Amino acid sequence: MNIGIFTDTYFPQVSGVATSIKTLKDQLEKDGHQVYIFTTTDPHVDKATYEKNIFRFSSIPFISFTDRRIAVRGMIQAYQIAKKLNLDIIHTQTEFSMGIIGKFVAKFLRIPCVHTYHTMYEDYLHYVAKGKLLRPVHVKDATLAFCHNMSGVVAPSKKVLDTLVRYGVKSPIRIIPTGININKFATQSDFDLRKYLGVDKDAPVLLSVSRLAYEKNIKELINCMPTILADKPLTQLVIVGDGPAGDDLKKQVDDMKLNANVKFVGEINNDEVYKYYRDADLFVSTSNSESQGLTYIEAMAAGVKVVVASSPYTEDLLSDKALGMTFSNKDGYVSSVLEYLNQTKAKPDQSKEELRQTKLHEISSENFANRIVAFYKSAQLDFNKEFSDDNGISD
Numbered sequence: 001m002n003i004g005i006f007t008d009t010y011f012p013q014v015s016g017v018a019t020s021i022k023t024l025k026d027q028l029e030k031d032g033h034q035v036y037i038f039t040t041t042d043p044h045v046d047k048a049t050y051e052k053n054i055f056r057f058s059s060i061p062f063i064s065f066t067d068r069r070i071a072v073r074g075m076i077q078a079y080q081i082a083k084k085l086n087l088d089i090i091h092t093q094t095e096f097s098m099g100i101i102g103k104f105v106a107k108f109l110r111i112p113c114v115h116t117y118h119t120m121y122e123d124y125l126h127y128v129a130k131g132k133l134l135r136p137v138h139v140k141d142a143t144l145a146f147c148h149n150m151s152g153v154v155a156p157s158k159k160v161l162d163t164l165v166r167y168g169v170k171s172p173i174r175i176i177p178t179g180i181n182i183n184k185f186a187t188q189s190d191f192d193l194r195k196y197l198g199v200d201k202d203a204p205v206l207l208s209v210s211r212l213a214y215e216k217n218i219k220e221l222i223n224c225m226p227t228i229l230a231d232k233p234l235t236q237l238v239i240v241g242d243g244p245a246g247d248d249l250k251k252q253v254d255d256m257k258l259n260a261n262v263k264f265v266g267e268i269n270n271d272e273v274y275k276y277y278r279d280a281d282l283f284v285s286t287s288n289s290e291s292q293g294l295t296y297i298e299a300m301a302a303g304v305k306v307v308v309a310s311s312p313y314t315e316d317l318l319s320d321k322a323l324g325m326t327f328s329n330k331d332g333y334v335s336s337v338l339e340y341l342n343q344t345k346a347k348p349d350q351s352k353e354e355l356r357q358t359k360l361h362e363i364s365s366e367n368f369a370n371r372i373v374a375f376y377k378s379a380q381l382d383f384n385k386e387f388s389d390d391n392g393i394s395d
Helices: 016-030 075-085 097-109 136-147 158-167 194-195 218-223 227-231 244-253 274-279 294-301 313-319 331-342 350-362 365-390
Strands: 002-006 034-040 053-057 057-061 065-071 090-091 113-116 154-155 173-175 205-209 235-241 263-266 282-285 305-308 324-326
Touching: 002 016, 002 075, 002 097, 016 034, 016 218, 016 294, 016 365, 034 065, 034 075, 034 097, 065 097, 065 158, 075 097, 090 365, 097 113, 097 136, 097 194, 097 294, 136 158, 154 158, 154 365, 158 173, 158 313, 194 235, 205 218, 205 274, 205 294, 218 227, 218 235, 218 244, 218 331, 227 313, 227 331, 244 263, 274 294, 282 294, 282 331, 294 305, 294 313, 294 324, 305 331, 313 324, 350 365
Parallel strands: 002 034, 002 090, 034 053, 090 113, 113 154, 154 173, 205 235, 205 282, 235 263, 282 305, 305 324
Antiparallel strands: 057 065
16 A cells, blocks of 8 residues: 555654554565654754655744644645655644644545554643643534545544544544553563663653653652662662753752652653663653553563553553552552562563553554554555545446
8 A cells, every 4th residue: 555644744753653553664674664744843853854755844833832733835836746656544643733644635536545643632732832822622513524524534542432422523523542652561671771861770660651741740740759679779760861850850850859760861762761661670650641652662662561540541551460550549559569669579470461462552653554554554444435426426
C-alpha cells in the first residue's frame, strides 16, 4: 500500500506521538509498504536536508505550546504531492493543521482517511489562556467536527474509545494500542547508570521517563520520596525528560532538600533511552493524563517492572505482579514501590516469563502494524462500497 501519514509532530521532536508514528512507519516499510510523512518544518532540521519520503510544510510554534508546531500553508502543495505518489489511504495523526490538510487531500483524491486520536485534550486546556478560554465542551465539539466523515478512528486505549463515544463520534472506532520495537529495548548495554550519576552501586533506582509537563504529575513522585527514603535511604529517583514544568520541579527538589536523591538528566535521545530503562529497578509514574502510556510498555520490554496510576488500560496491561502494579492514591504508590524494592532475588518463574512474552507480543511493533493494516483494508472496503452506492455503481 502507498500510505500518507499527516502529522504536526515528527522527529526530531520528542513526544509519544512522534515515537508512535516512527514505529509505525518503520514497521510498515519493513512489511513492504510505502510510507510518506507529511509534517511541519522544524528548527532543528535544515531546510536543505534531504529526508527520504518526508515532506515538510512551513510552520510556526503552536500558541502556549511552543515546542510543538502548526503548519501555516501547504494544502495545495500537499494535494499535488499526494496525487503524484498515488496514495491508497491517508492516516492523520493530529486534529490540527496537518490533520486538516490530510482530510482535504483525501477528499479530493477520493481515498479513505483514518485518524488516530492520541491526546486527551481535556487534560491540556490549561495551556491556552491558563484554562480560562477553552472548556471541555469545546474539545468535544472540535473532536466531533474533525472525526466527522472519517473512514475510521484508531483509539490507542479503551480510555480513548470511551471518550470518543461519550463525545458522540459516529465513525468506526477500533482500539489499537501503539506498539514498540521490542528488540531495541531488550538490547544489552555497557552503560552504568549509577556510576554515571555518582551514586552507590547498590542504590535502588526509580525511573521516570516523561515530558516535564504539569499534567504528568511528576511533583507527586517527588512528594513521595521522603516516605520511600525512610525505608530505603539510598533510593534514587531519576527523571528523564524536559519541558515547561522543569524549573518548578527542580525548585521543589531544592525546597524539599532532595537533591542527593532526585536526579534530572534532561532529554535523552530516543535511541539511547533503553539504557536507562535497563539499569533501573522500577519504572514509576503518577500521571493520570495518558491516553495509553508508551513509556510503560517500553519499560516492560526492557524487563523492568512498573508502578503506575490505575486505569482500565493499566489494569489490563499489568495483569500480574510479575509485570507491575497499579495504585489509586499516594499510600498505594509508596507501598507498591517498597514491596518491589524489598523483594529478594528469586529464581525466575517460567510461567511468569511466558506471560511476559505474551504481553510483549501484544505490544510489539509487528502486531501494531498488522492491526493497523487490517483497519486500513476494512476502511478501504467500506469507503469503496459507500462511493459505489453514492454514484449508483453496482456489481
